Amino acid sequence: MERVWRYATSADLTEATAERLMRRLVAIQAAQDGPARLCLTGGRIANRIYEAFTELVDASDLDQSRIEIWWGDERFVPTEDPDRHAGYTLAILARKLPMTPSLTHPMPAADGIADNDASAAAYAKELGETRFDITLLGMGVDGHVASIFPHHPSFAEQAHSVIGVSDAPLGPPSRISMTVDTLNRSRQVWYLVAGEDKAEAVAESIAGDPEIPAGVVRGTDTTLWLLDRSAAGLLPYHSCSF
Numbered sequence: 001m002e003r004v005w006r007y008a009t010s011a012d013l014t015e016a017t018a019e020r021l022m023r024r025l026v027a028i029q030a031a032q033d034g035p036a037r038l039c040l041t042g043g044r045i046a047n048r049i050y051e052a053f054t055e056l057v058d059a060s061d062l063d064q065s066r067i068e069i070w071w072g073d074e075r076f077v078p079t080e081d082p083d084r085h086a087g088y089t090l091a092i093l094a095r096k097l098p099m100t101p102s103l104t105h106p107m108p109a110a111d112g113i114a115d116n117d118a119s120a121a122a123y124a125k126e127l128g129e130t131r132f133d134i135t136l137l138g139m140g141v142d143g144h145v146a147s148i149f150p151h152h153p154s155f156a157e158q159a160h161s162v163i164g165v166s167d168a169p170l171g172p173p174s175r176i177s178m179t180v181d182t183l184n185r186s187r188q189v190w191y192l193v194a195g196e197d198k199a200e201a202v203a204e205s206i207a208g209d210p211e212i213p214a215g216v217v218r219g220t221d222t223t224l225w226l227l228d229r230s231a232a233g234l235l236p237y238h239s240c241s242f
């Protein structure tokens with residue numbers, strides 16, 4: 001099932017998606033044993049959603065000890081580098097979630113002797129066959145998701161579930177990313193996209209353009225496009241829910 005939700009502003013998108021995420025995680029916890037498995041993304045919209053989500057925790061039925069957190073990609077920089085996705089996200093989530101080490105899986109940082117390929121291999125081992133209940137994805141103006149870029153080796157068929165990405169067209173150039181196939185193990189994929197500059201890539205991706213990563217990454221059960229009005233600007237009006 002693929003569905004587009006359109007919001008008037010990016011603030012509305014942020015609030016509504018944080019609430020949707022909370023509802024969905026509570027429902028997943030009620031429906032299965034073990035933790036709800038959530039795969040996170042970087043990006044401005046995502047970070048605002050994490051902020052709004054933590055604000056909802058106290059009044060929710062969320063079992064805070066039963067959330068497992070993964071990352072779809074990471075900028076391969078040292079732990080203390082503010083460019084690192086996980087640093088900021090962990091700081092936000094830790095305000096309200098216990099962040100149990102066995103359930104919290106930040107990607108490796110560029111702290112030691114391991115390069116991004118070896119670090120990706122270590123993360124692939126940690127990941128095993130894990131399937132995510134929900135994967136959140138930002139999307140670039142070029143239709144990239146995680147650190148899989150169009151017309152770039154990261155978008156080629158891969159032998160491993162997590163790869164080192166070098167010479168990324170977006171800085172920093174050294175990264176780690178789940179592959180398309182790994183992201184496609186997710187039950188639900190939620191795209192979080194705001195801004196007019198994304199409208200073209202949104203329309204092409206929803207049409208299933210195989211040349212861009214967002215055209216081919218889909219949930220096995222559900223794919224949601226959570227958009228502000230600008231990002232949805234090139235979609236037919238009737239294709240959106242409000």
Ligand SMILES: O=C(O)[C@H](O)[C@@H](O)[C@H](O)[C@H](O)COP(=O)(O)O
Pocket residue numbers: 041042043044045046075137138139140141145146147170171172192194
């Ligand atoms: O890894 C990165 O350098 C970025 O974080 C990037 O991949 C981001 O997820 C998208 O560009 C959407 O981000 P925005 O929501 O900020 O537009």
